[in-house]
Amino acid sequence: MKNVEASIKSGNESLKTKISELAGDLGYEETAYHLPVTYALTGNAVKNADDARSAYQRTGENPFVACECYTASVTAENGKEPAPFTGFLPDADLRKMGYSLVDGSILGLALVAGSPPGADVVAGICRELQEKYMLTFLAGDVVGTLAGSGVKVGAEYRLVPLGSTPLRGIHFVDIIARVAMMFGGVSPGDPDRLISYARERAKAIVIVFPGLNDEEIAFIDALSILGIPILSMGGYEGGNWHLATPENVVREGMDQKGIKVTVTAIPIPMGCSPAFEGKSIRKEEMHVEFGGGRTPAFELLRVRPAADVTDGKITVIGPEIEDVPQGSALPLGIIVEVAGSAMKKEYEPVLERRIHNFVNYGEGSWHVAQRDLVWVRLSKEAVSKGVHIRHIGTLIAAKFRIDFPNLLDAVQVTLITDEQKVKSALLEAQKVYRERDQRIKDLRDTDVDLFYSCTLCQTFAPNHVCIITPERPALCGAITWLDGKTAFEISPSGANQPVPKGEVIDATTGEFEGVNRFVKKASHGEVERCCLYSIMENPMTACGCFECIAVMLPETNGFMIVTREFKGLTPSGMTFSTLAGTIGGGAQTPGFAGVSKNFILSDRFLQAEGGIERLVWMPGQLKEELSERLLKKLSDSGRQEFFDRIADETVTTTIEDLMDFLAKVHHPALDMPALI
Amino acid sequence: MTLQTQNIWNGRIGTVTIGADRAHGGTRTLQYTLGGEQDLAAVGPGATQQRPLIAAEICDDPGIWSPIVNTFMGDTVNDTAGWAGTMESEYHPDIVRLHLTSTRKRNFKDFSGIPETVSGVLKSTGLPLIIEGSNDPSIDSEVYQKCGEASSGERVLLGTAEAGRYRSIAAAAMAYNHCIIAQSPIDINLAKQLNILLKEIGVPYDRILIDPYTGALGYGFEYSYSVMERIRYAALKGDQDLAMTMISAAPDSLNIREVREARDDETDRTAATWEFYTAFSAVIAGASIVCVRHPLAIPLLKSAIDSIWPHSAGREA
Numbered sequence: 007m008k009n010v011e012a013s014i015k016s017g018n019e020s021l022k023t024k025i026s027e028l029a030g031d032l033g034y035e036e037t038a039y040h041l042p043v044t045y046a047l048t049g050n051a052v053k054n055a056d057d058a059r060s061a062y063q064r065t066g067e068n069p070f071v072a073c074e075c076y077t078a079s080v081t082a083e084n085g086k087e088p089a090p091f092t093g094f095l096p097d098a099d100l101r102k103m104g105y106s107l108v109d110g111s112i113l114g115l116a117l118v119a120g121s122p123p124g125a126d127v128v129a130g131i132c133r134e135l136q137e138k139y140m141l142t143f144l145a146g147d148v149v150g151t152l153a154g155s156g157v158k159v160g161a162e163y164r165l166v167p168l169g170s171t172p173l174r175g176i177h178f179v180d181i182i183a184r185v186a187m188m189f190g191g192v193s194p195g196d197p198d199r200l201i202s203y204a205r206e207r208a209k210a211i212v213i214v215f216p217g218l219n220d221e222e223i224a225f226i227d228a229l230s231i232l233g234i235p236i237l238s239m240g241g242y243e244g245g246n247w248h249l250a251t252p253e254n255v256v257r258e259g260m261d262q263k264g265i266k267v268t269v270t271a272i273p274i275p276m277g278c279s280p281a282f283e284g285k286s287i288r289k290e291e292m293h294v295e296f297g298g299g300r301t302p303a304f305e306l307l308r309v310r311p312a313a314d315v316t317d318g319k320i321t322v323i324g325p326e327i328e329d330v331p332q333g334s335a336l337p338l339g340i341i342v343e344v345a346g347s348a349m350k351k352e353y354e355p356v357l358e359r360r361i362h363n364f365v366n367y368g369e370g371s372w373h374v375a376q377r378d379l380v381w382v383r384l385s386k387e388a389v390s391k392g393v394h395i396r397h398i399g400t401l402i403a404a405k406f407r408i409d410f411p412n413l414l415d416a417v418q419v420t421l422i423t424d425e426q427k428v429k430s431a432l433l434e435a436q437k438v439y440r441e442r443d444q445r446i447k448d449l450r451d452t453d454v455d456l457f458y459s460c461t462l463c464q465t466f467a468p469n470h471v472c473i474i475t476p477e478r479p480a481l482c483g484a485i486t487w488l489d490g491k492t493a494f495e496i497s498p499s500g501a502n503q504p505v506p507k508g509e510v511i512d513a514t515t516g517e518f519e520g521v522n523r524f525v526k527k528a529s530h531g532e533v534e535r536c537c538l539y540s541i542m543e544n545p546m547t548a549c550g551c552f553e554c555i556a557v558m559l560p561e562t563n564g565f566m567i568v569t570r571e572f573k574g575l576t577p578s579g580m581t582f583s584t585l586a587g588t589i590g591g592g593a594q595t596p597g598f599a600g601v602s603k604n605f606i607l608s609d610r611f612l613q614a615e616g617g618i619e620r621l622v623w624m625p626g627q628l629k630e631e632l633s634e635r636l637l638k639k640l641s642d643s644g645r646q647e648f649f650d651r652i653a654d655e656t657v658t659t660t661i662e663d664l665m666d667f668l669a670k671v672h673h674p675a676l677d678m679p680a681l682i
Numbered sequence: 683m684t685l686q687t688q689n690i691w692n693g694r695i696g697t698v699t700i701g702a703d704r705a706h707g708g709t710r711t712l713q714y715t716l717g718g719e720q721d722l723a724a725v726g727p728g729a730t731q732q733r734p735l736i737a738a739e740i741c742d743d744p745g746i747w748s749p750i751v752n753t754f755m756g757d758t759v760n761d762t763a764g765w766a767g768t769m770e771s772e773y774h775p776d777i778v779r780l781h782l783t784s785t786r787k788r789n790f791k792d793f794s795g796i797p798e799t800v801s802g803v804l805k806s807t808g809l810p811l812i813i814e815g816s817n818d819p820s821i822d823s824e825v826y827q828k829c830g831e832a833s834s835g836e837r838v839l840l841g842t843a844e845a846g847r848y849r850s851i852a853a854a855a856m857a858y859n860h861c862i863i864a865q866s867p868i869d870i871n872l873a874k875q876l877n878i879l880l881k882e883i884g885v886p887y888d889r890i891l892i893d894p895y896t897g898a899l900g901y902g903f904e905y906s907y908s909v910m911e912r913i914r915y916a917a918l919k920g921d922q923d924l925a926m927t928m929i930s931a932a933p934d935s936l937n938i939r940e941v942r943e944a945r946d947d948e949t950d951r952t953a954a955t956w957e958f959y960t961a962f963s964a965v966i967a968g969a970s971i972v973c974v975r976h977p978l979a980i981p982l983l984k985s986a987i988d989s990i991w992p993h994s995a996g997r998e999a
Contacts, residue, residue: 101831101857101858102827102831102857104853104856104857105827105830105853105854105856105857106823106853107853108849108852108853108856108857108883108884109822109823109826109827109849109850109852109853110849111823188856188857189856189857189884190884191884191886207884464870464871468870468912468916499878499882527920530915530916530919530920530921531692531919531920
């Protein structure tokens with residue numbers, strides 16, 4: 007058993023001696039990068055022993071510089087090692103290798119060094135590395151041992167034998183250094199950039215067998231500075247070396263470095279592409295449906311410990327497609343269980359929302375709504391091609407793996423179609439939904455320093471910017487502040503960006519200096535100011551996805567709200583769609599605002615204009631939907647009688663009758679300060 | 683002729699250099715630096731105006747090409763290198779765009795033929811090149827590696843990256859120091875997204891050209907026009923992720939009904955005219971490179987471009 011720390015010390019001493027004994031010229035051929043590691047670290051081209059010594063001094067006796075100069079000197083003296091050893095690889099090979107890395111045809115680099123106990127062990131590891139698309143470099147006895155096992159080595163097999171001793175593994179480092187300079191824009195002589203490039207971009211691991219001497223240990227250990235995990239197969243103790251077994255070493259290493267094997271094709275008998283997202287399945291085209299009010303249905307995504315999730319496992323509990331006649335309605339519970347070291351519980355709702363897109367990607371599958379309101383259909387055409395209920399699961403699992411490769415390591419899906427089992431699982435799901443709502447419910451805008459933006463809709467409203475706060479969800483109602491935060495964590499350059507609040511300009515109208523700055527930039531200079539709690543003064547722009555529109559009615563000194571679902575005329579004299587056409591497209595329209603249903607219940611809604619008591623009219627359906635929560639909000643402040651003073655279409659849809667009604671019920675808006 | 687600007691813009695289009703002459707490590711007789719505009723096409727002070735470039739398209743397998751062009755060119759189309767040379771010497775385009783249509787054949791395996799074709803074309807013309815590789819993700823890796831390697835040092839423009847498949851092209855551009863065409867299906871946000879994806883993988887912005895994709899004039903071009911305009915507005919308003927030069931090609935111009943049904947003695951004129959009007963509209967929408975297949979479209983484009991951009995505004999660096 008070798009003690010790593012002690013060996014590093016003595017190893018570095020003997021490397022130092024080697025450097026002091028160097029003589030003559032050194033250098034590699036067929037490269038523009040001289041001695042690449044030394045060149046990358048110092049910016050100097052080492053051409054002889056004196057250059058080498060000065061570089062070694064300048065880098066604070068860096069073991070890579072020592073190994074590289076020593077190896078170059080040995081090569082200069084004795085020539086290249088005989089085949090199969092490749093020795094230093096020319097730049098042309100490097101370009102090809104870098105190409106494969108960027109291209110994705112190889113996923114990462116591995117260095118295997120040391121003296122394996124037997125051919126089978128190392129052959130198994132190397133085969134696994136090949137299967138996982140790793141490009142593997144071999145240095146030391148491992149090459150000979152492997153040859154004895156019948157595994158073929160050579161670049162074409164993605165097993166590159168660098169040299170006969172572990173120190174020749176320095177070529178592995180010169181490859182990383184050159185890739186950083188060729189592809190990563192790292193300039194020679196900038197060690198910080200080199201290290202950060204290696205840490206963030208170089209997907210590399212090293213596997214060490216026993217038998218390394220002190221110098222070799224010092225060299226291997228230095229790899230950890232580059233963020234390369236060192237996996238030990240035994241024989242070493244101490245240091246930051248991770249002990250692994252032949253069975254788990256490749257997986258461990260790839261996990262530690264975050265190297266993921268990606269899924270490409272989805273094995274289901276129907277097409278799957280965003281191109282099919284907008285295609286709906288009408289009743290006559292439908293083979294079977296789930297939910298939509300006809301049967302109980304829900305969807306739920308949970309994060310689980312890795313041991314509890316088998317990637318790609320799909321389970322159907324209850325009847326399959328052949329068990330039911332065409333035109334049936336089945337209950338459905340979609341339970342997606344995911345595991346991943348970077349996955350967090352807070353991500354659950356954001357990922358769960360993606361089930362909607364994924365199911366719609368299927369050529370013959372269709373999905374609307376969310377949570378326990380879902381409605382799913384499979385088309386006759388798809389079923390005739392062999393699509394089963396389980397394929398919904400296959401599709402969901404595969405798409406999650408493809409779209410969130412850095413987040414998820416395993417995804418399994420359970421589809422319940424047995425009515426009793428759906429009902430009992432539904433109770434559990436509803437508990438989770440409530441917990442999630444509770445998390446955001448108690449959060450106030452004043453509790454946070456960051457809001458989140460949403461510019462998802464800039465596709466069709468190029469200057470629209472949604473600002474999402476804990477109390478004001480996106481106007482589409484689909485993204486809360488927590489979702490915005492999560493979406494940013496998952497995809498840092500995506501449509502949801504953090505917006506620092508900055509100085510409060512006006513706490514009543516909800517104008518913040520940081521928000522204004524962000525909105526101006528994100529609206530490409532179109533919108534200078536944005537008041538989050540006002541509709542009359544610099545209101546938020548509207549894209550077109552709003553759940554509701556709030557409209558000022560000058561005659562009433564108040565506001566009405568109309569929902570997307572309400573098809574009739576409103577007291578404004580316009581229908582929802584006419585209003586939507588007027589205010590959408592990313593414009594700022596004082597007196598009009600797109601809002602989500604939940605925002606109506608917030609104290610921030612109409613704060614600048616005097617609060618909820620400005621509300622004079624809303625569709626009966628919305629009133630009913632909000633009634634429980636709205637009544638509670640009103641009665642908490644002793645205003646429960648206000649609820650009945652809000653008119654709906656059963657009272658009137660004309661402004662004249664509305665005025666009569668408001669006067670009759672003594673609507674508070676009539677006595678509030680004039681809006682204009 | 684330039685119009686007075688109507689807007690105060692705060693953005694500027696980034697520059698991109700295509701082709702490498704001997705002084706820059708290549709063998710081209712000239713190279714172009716495109717971009718740098720601070721206003722819409724043909725608007726604003728002349729100093730920011732770039733003369734748009736004309737690319738003549740050729741291919742290495744005329745079996746997959748417009749029969750109109752094949753008939754017009756005769757035997758020339760069977761000799762890819764010769765075709766490139768003829769285009770340069772007789773029709774004077776600014777760029778040659780080589781489509782490796784041979785790779786579109788089922789079970790294409792002749793990867794070693796690619797470097798031969800590419801170096802043949804590089805020898806027969808001194809103009810900067812655009813190389814269009816495969817159309818099939820399963821062979822992309824090998825095809826683009828060969829394209830990139832064979833034209834190493836020449837700073838070609840490699841096409842065409844899309845959101846679903848851009849890695850091989852990006853890899854070739856990074857490994858062999860070329861530029862790439864990033865194509866999105868007539869959608870400003872997808873154009874931006876692809877640029878961000880390319881940036882994340884490590885392609886610098888000064889190597890990317892946007893192709894917003896288009897149909898022929900009268901067959902959907904108006905959508906592209908509008909998207910090109912919006913991309914340019916966004917860029918001029920300061921959106922760095924869209925501040926790239928644009929390229930436009932509408933090969934469908936040769937397949938539309940009016941061209942197919944033209945009288946035999948009118949076919950060439952109709953084809954060339956349709957290509958010309960589509961390409962010229964793209965120029966006005968902001969394209970810096972427009973691509974045509976019918977040789978007779980080239981002189982039409984040249985004289986139209988000359989009428990707006992005096993020849994001296996070209997950036998033959």
